[in-house]
Structure formats: C-alpha cells, structure tokens
Amino acid sequence: MTHPYPSTVKIVDVGPRDGLQNESMPVPIPIKLKLIESLADAGITHIESASFVSPKWVPQMADSAEVMKRIFRKPGVTYSALVPNLKGLESAIESGTTEIAVFGAASEAFSQKNINCSIAESLKRFEPVMEQALVQGIKVRGYVSCVSGCPYQGETQVETVTHVAKTLFNMGCYEISLGDTIGTGTPLKTQHMLEHLIQQIPVSALAVHFHDTYGQALANIFAALQMGISVIDSSVAGLGGCPYAQGASGNVATEDVLYMLRGMGIHTGIDLEKIVAIGHEITSFLGCGIRSRAGKALYNGDSP
Secondary structure (H helix, E strand, O other): OOOOOOOEOEEEEOHHHHHHHHOOOOOOHHHHHHHHHHHHHOOOOEEEEEEOOOOOOOHHHOOHHHHHHHOOOOOOOEEEEEOOOHHHHHHHHHOOOOEEEEEEEOOHHHHHHHHOOOHHHHHHHHHHHHHHHHHOOOEEEEEEEOOOEEOOOEEOOHHHHHHHHHHHHHHOOOEEEEEEOOOOOOHHHHHHHHHHHHOOOOHHHEEEEEEOOOOOHHHHHHHHHHOOOOEEEEEHHHOOOOOOOOOOOOEOEHHHHHHHHHHOOOEOOOOHHHHHHHHHHHHHHHOOOOOOHHHHHHHOOOOO
16 A cells, blocks of 8 residues: 655765775775765765774775764764674764664575674674663664565565564664665565565654665665655765676665655755765766766756
C-alpha cells in the first residue's frame, strides 16, 4: 500500500565519509573541511563527515579526529561520524562529535567478510557503544548493509533485514538507514521490503541508502517515497564507487536526487546549483569527473 509523497525530505550527504573513503587519492584536511562546510552552506542539514574505524583498514579516514575538531559548525547542521567500537566512540567524543552511526549487515557472509563476526555478534558488540553514547547524549543512527543482495550469498531475506533493523531500533538508534550495498534492488522489491519494515518500525525512523550500480537508485528512491520514506542518503557528485563491481557506480548522486525531488515539488531546503558547483570542485581535485547526470547537465549550462 502506497502513501502520499512526503512534502519535505531530509538529505543525508555521505560524500565526505562514504564517498571519500573509497577514493585512492589522499584528500588533505583543508579540502575535507571545505567540502563539509560548503555542503552545509548549500543547505544540507545532515553531513556524514568522518569515520573512526582503524586507519589500517581505511587510510583516507585516519585524520577524522582532526577533521571533526576543526569543522566550522553551522547551527542546525548535524555532523556525524561512523563508529565501530568503544575506542572509536571515545575518539568521536573527544573530537566533539554529537551524532554517531553504527553499522550492521543483513547478510551473514557480508558480516563475516566485512567485520569478521556473525550478525548476532556484531549487534552484541554495539550494545556498550550504544549505552555509552546515549549516556553521553550522543544520538545514534543505525546502518543495515546488503538489504537487497549480498556479493557473497546473493539475495537477502526480508526477514533478516527486518530483524537487524528492528534490533538496532530497539537498542536506541533513532533512525535506521537501509543500504543497498551492491545496488541490485529494484522498485517492487524495495516496496516489498518496506512493507515488512513499516509493520515493525515507524516509517519516520527509516531512511534509504541506494547504490546506482545497476542504474536503479532513483527508481528505488521513487518507490521508497511512495511508501512514505522521507530521509534519503546520497553523495555529492556520486562520490564513492562500488567496491564489488569494477567501474560501476556507487552512491547515488545528491544532484540527481535533488533534481528529481525538485521536479516532484518536494521541499529539501537545499540549493541544487550550489551542490552542482561543489560536486565539480571536489571531482576536479580528485581528477575523477562528476558521476552525477544532473550535475553534468547543469554544470554544462543546460537548463531543465
């Protein structure tokens, strides 16, 4: 059963974290700070800015503490960071982080390959992190990876997605972001998954995080909007490739999402033209080219 489209949508831009962490070129702190602060100036109110995972695994995020300390924080903007364990939480707190994200998976194989433990063990690991964060007044967002499919075990069961999402929600995550990590989701499959989840978790506590590996991200987002979802993760300029498909697109581009939402009359409070300029600037630095179709068209002067 579909719902009326939301009148307002919150965009969570994950470019400074999920986007940059996949880039091989080291990005210096001043460039990261400019990217984050420019996104806030363009109207993005939630920016995933850093990750307190081991620098051995994600070298690009080794300077996260410094980045979080030095951000010029705009009132009304959330600057969040990914945290895998208590050590990461301590670093996040020390650097002034007010919201963290924890990440689980809806695939046993992915959980084992990605964080070397089962789904149940990963959720157990988050308990002390959640407790400590909530005591400190830090909000916690939960990620569920591989909600549509897994690179190692194929199709994901909707019952597993629901179990992981509900567990994170019951542990105290105020919002659960559903990640289609390999981009294999399609609109009807997305709606089927959401139908199950909405019976267990309030729709206002759900967000979607689609990858565009198979060109399905906008179609899936449209399907999620029909189900009443009003929080969308995206990445400026489509930063962040898919590590499982050579040369394939990863994160859906913020510009493409904004262009579609503007055409639907859905309010975001974000200046699309400013986002296009930011996307051009960061991809020029990286030398990787804009991965956003709307970003390319608007930057080249085409008028919609």
